[in-house]
Amino acid sequence: MKISYNWLKKYINTDISIERIASTLTDTGLEVEGIEEIESIKGSLEGVIVGEVIQCEKHSNADKLKVTQVNLGDNKIVQIVCGAPNVALGQKVPVATVGTILYPKNGEKFEIKKSKIRGEESLGMICAEDELGIGENHDGIIILDSELKAGTPLSEVYQVTKDYCIEIGLTPNRTDAMSHYGVARDLYASLKNKKIKSTLAPLTIENFKLDEEKGNPIEIEIENTELCPRYSGIYIKDIQLGSSPQWLQDQLKTIGLSPINNAVDITNYILHSYGQPLHAFDADKIGKQKIIVGTVEEGTTITTLDGVKRVLNSDELIIKDGNNIPMCIAGVYGGKDSGVTETTKNIFLEAAYFQPVSIRKTSKKEGLNTDSSFRFERGIDPNITILALKKAGQLFQELTQGKIIGEIIDHYPSPINNSNTILRYYKIDQILGKRIHRDQIKEILKSLDITIISETNEVLDLIIPAYRVDVTREIDVIEEVARIYGYNQIEFPEKFSFAYTKSEQKNDEHIENVIANQLTSHGFNEVINNSLTEKREENNNTYVEILNPLSNELAVMRQSLVYGLLGNIAFNINRNQKEIKLFEFGKVYFKSQEKYLEHKKLAIAISGNIQENNWIYPNNNSTFYHLKGIIQQLFKTLSVYNIQEKPIETSLFKEGIELKNNKGSLVKMGSINSKILKEYNIKEEVFYAELEWEKLFLISANKPAKKLIEIPKFPGSSRDLALLLDKNIKYIDLYNAAFETERKLLKSVNLFDVYEGKNLPDNKKSYALNFYLQNENKTITEKDIDKVMNKLIEKFSSQFHAELRNN
Template sequence: MKISYNWLNDYIKTDLSVEKVASVLTDIGLEVEGIDKVESTQSNFNGVVVGEVIDCIKHPNADKLKITQVKINENEILQIVCGAPNVDIGQKVPVATIGTILCDKEGNEFKIKKSKIRGEDSFGMICSEEELGIGESHEGIMVLDSHIKLGMPIKEILTTSSDYTLEIGLTPNRTDAMSHFGVARDLASALKSRKIKSELLPISIEEFKLEEENYNPIQVEIEDANLCPRYTGIYLKDVEIKPSPEWLQKKLRTIGLTPINNAVDITNYILHSYGQPLHAFDADKIKGNKLKVGSVQKGTKFVTLDNVERNLDGTELVIKDSEDQPLCLAGIYGGLESGVSSTTKNIFLESAYFNPISIRKTSKKEGISTDSSFRFERGVDPNNTLLPLKKAAELFKELANATLVGEIIDEYPQPIKEVNTVLRYHKIDQILGKRIHRDQIKEIVKSLDFTIISDVNDVLDLNVPTYRVDVTREIDVIEEVARIYGYNHIDIPEKFSFTYDNNQQNEEDLLEDSITNLLKFNGFYEVLNNSITTKKMEDTNYVELLNPLSSDLSVMRQTLLYGMLQTVSFNYNRNQKEIKLFELGKVYFKTSGNNYLENKKLGLILSGNFQSNNWISKENRSSFFHLKGIVYQLLNSLGIQPSEKPIHSNLYDEGIELSMNNTYLGEISIISPSQFKEFGIKNEVYFAELDWDNILDLSTKRKALKFEEISKFPGSSRDLALLVDKNVNYFDLYKTAFNEEKILIKSINLFDVYEGEKLPVGKKSYALNFIIQDERKTLTDAEIDAVMNNLINIYSREFKAELRN
């Protein structure tokens, strides 16, 4: 948010420099992120006069240029070639005559000379705001008020001055400070607490006076008081739409706004002065002279000021006429038909309070964000609609010669009351760790406009002003006291004393720490990705946000994969070639019965080099088995001995599922290129996602350990080389062997797979190693051979396997 230092001084009287003001604002939570000096002009304007365009024709040799005849006094007319699209006959414009020296925005001087442009002579320049150094607009020439005298030196019209723009990084909850007066109010409270001389200047509306009492041509009806608790408005007659005076344009330019005309500029000025959005209707386009605040039927078409036709679904709060035709999306955007234009003569000016949730939903649904909606959806002051309305009416009277007609309409069926809360002195001491004098606490809460109802037994009973929508609890008031008192004034103790109770350690946290340390020791880096993602990244049954930040952040993630792929892509783009990452985070699902599931997962991802080139070993590329080894090391450290089976999906080229005692543990996979190439990743990606909750439940470290004696009898190793059909997978052979000889077979390992020209068509070769052992005795060769022959027979019968020589 941009704040003008000079504009701020309209509401607070202080001798502090802009740097000191910025420092105090930052101390109280209105962090000033930057200060920019704004010079209204760096030129002296000598040689720049007011001219009138009396003729304007198309340049014969250039489509975008025009040849103008500009009268600069009663006896002199200059031919000037101009490229501005808005130049036209009858305009009063600033003309830089030959010999004039101007400055560009960098302060570099340039001299106006006679020139020939595309074969046509030009004897000067019609200036834009940017060329004069009084603004940033360069889209067209600057058009002056038609009443200005011909030939007048421009420096007699434009005043030069300097200002500062303060860029404040305002938190979303501080709608009370989204204006110059709001910032001044906070600053005055802070300066008072610091005993620095200042004065918050009162807002006067003494000059406000209605000229035709007890009559208002426009009637207002609120159809839904929950969505529009308050609606105020005034009728302005015989309005003259014209450019704003220079002082108003200058204020708006300082904070980055482009002046439009006096009607638009006044509403913008009030918005940024007091934080209350206003909307001006062309009163003559309000059918039936009646405004209704409510909804319209689903499917109603409505064209907004940006000339976009919108299809309303009936949930939006709108301002409509007597025939239920929408004129404005309430608090967000006006309609094209009812908007103020250069031909407008009568205006109905609106100042209202709308339900923040309703405004936020419509703003998100329509994809419209305006200065008005930004404030309404966060909550403005419902009890401060009249003052800004009256100030705006005064300006319309002064700057647009408007007549203020009849009574002010103020529909407020159920006034919103101030929030009541308490403040206990001992609670402040406890939270801040410091005792602030009780009188100073009361002085701070009073300076923040909190009303002290009572002060009994060291407890303040308070009413909070309605403009402080972020203060609803005692802890909020304590925060207010702390920030105005100054966090820098709260001493940091030299030592802390506490009792460490080892028995209170969280067992799950200890296990989590041990696993994350194990991964770090293996060269992995921990990442934390956003739990909110886009719908296109997720499957069905996703958990959708009720109030998404954007279409790209609208659902909760169902896997850690996509966030980690984005991190891999980010690192590859920064020339990181050895990527080992892990993340512990939650995933979310919605069941068919509209219940919600939340599970914690551990994700591991490898890509690029597993080990970089060094003086001992050569570069080693990451592989599926590197990742599998890490996962098994992790699970074994927790006392888990998993079984595995192969899996296939759209995400994986190949993968295995891990389980133990029929409990799912997770998956290890080679990610399909179609997945990782979408993220701009060229190298293969290996990914494991483990069910952390199930792993914790199965971990022996959470249970009493059981010890078994190591067998005294040796095991024997046997190998089988099998020729099988290509559709036979290792897991089928693995499972069959254990089912048949589950007592004697201790482990099976696949140590070779071969598919080549020497094998029959449709065949492949598996080489398996078996460890056979009896816990009760030493097996004889005959017993071991019997086990192996039994396996050969089963493999032959079940899979038509053949032994290879």
């Protein structure tokens, strides 16, 4: 959501800087993602002043050029060569002085420099509209008012304004902050808590008047008060459509809206000021001068403002006229045949409260996401319609010379009440881990329009305003107090006190924490991604689909953790992070024959450097074996043994393997396919593993508790073998064969060298293996060692056709 700084200042008066405002909003939960300076004219006409042409003569070496002497004020005279056909003696003109940077409407910016044009010195530039960026005209230079004083900055003539666009990453639950006034209200509450001087403009209307008090010409009928609890409207006569004043255009442009005309701009201004959508009908096109709010028969059509003919169903809420002809899809999009056009003279202006679920379903069905539906489907303030209409009516009177006829119509048969809840002081202390002074809590509640209707030393009885649709329970109120008080104000305790009780039972949370701590000790960061994602395979009927998704990107439950992690990796790469090591515990979801399944996974991903580059290891690129080593360490911690490995082919990996045991598949891991990486604009290689956490937990939980054992009293010994093998033989096969051959004395097997290439037969490779042997009851002898090694050589020779290498 975009907020204009100048617009915001209309509702809150404070002297703090834009940076401090951004920081304060972020602290309250309205996270500011960026601030952009906006100028009504690019460059703000800096360096451009009013000049007076005191001499104008034809250029001696060019027929189309003239040499002028221009007074820039204080009798500073400069010579400027000008090619405009309309330059003449005595004119007041805009002059870009030497050093000025101009931002033309078409083309790149350029700097005005001292120059010679056909032999004549030129110290500036007399400008046309397009050269200054204030218009499209290039037929000649701008001729200014002759009363202007030479030397006057042109920014004063054109009233250049500067503003800031504040980009807020608004969460879906904060409908109360989907407007400038809503943001101002939160900002005021936070500043007041911090004892920073500020004032908030009251949400009231003054000096509203009717031009004619006779009855409103439009009749209203509500067929379905459940879908439309409130419908209000005002009739405005004899409007004059045209361009909006500059201040209104500038503020709409700051938040990314294009000004259209004064009528449309007013409705947009009210929407973004107070969060109340408005819709204007051409009153003369309303059949029988009657508006009916209800549904239509299945198959009824309407052509919307975008020119698309849409087929309606019987569940959609529609605004229709007295002839039952649809004029508007309620809360979503207007109809073309009833909309305001250049010939419109009289309008009926609508402000309503529609049931959020109804609007959400209609918006999804029609594939329309508008500023209005965005707010209606989340729930707006049901008690602001009249104020919004009065504010809009005043602007129509002022900017279109329209006349308000008759009283405001307001159908509100069953008012939506504020909600009630309690706040227990001990509960807020318990949740926040800090005792906030009771008077400060009450001040925070008051600043948030939360009314205390009764209180004791332990409990507050509260009324929550209806526009706070996200605050209905005690815990919601505690969150409100916490965010205004400031999460950064809640100190982290220096020590924790707790009673330790030994438990023989292993639980998922404990084992998950052990693994998480192990991963973080290796430099990994834990992430938590949204379980909702987009469909990647349209014909996949195993997806768990969301009935009312907010968007196509959040339409189904995820079936893998990989895409969330790839998004995290892309985000970090784009911010120049070189070492990316991430993990996530999360669930995946499937539908099978009308049954819903969910499984917990552990996902691990690495990319870029495995550690920070240094002079000893200048190149530390992550590899598949780094990831595999991490997995093997996790298996040791979880007491997972007897692992078999096999290659797998899948669209996710360009090369991958599966690790399994008698419990089935435990891990799938590999290098992510470049085609998938390209979707995320990732150019680095990414190595990914997805672990079956539920299986691993059961294996670990069923293992007996680890016991301490004595350090062996007798030393061990190691031997190396260099084996010539077929290329298809894998280390894991040799590893398993070794322990099948000798279980008592053999303690470890390690592959420490692999060689392929020169001086080896075709399709052969060399493995160098280290074997560590130890007898825990006595010193191992050479005879014992030779016996084991001979058995191993015989096993490798018979099973894998291995040959000993002597060099």
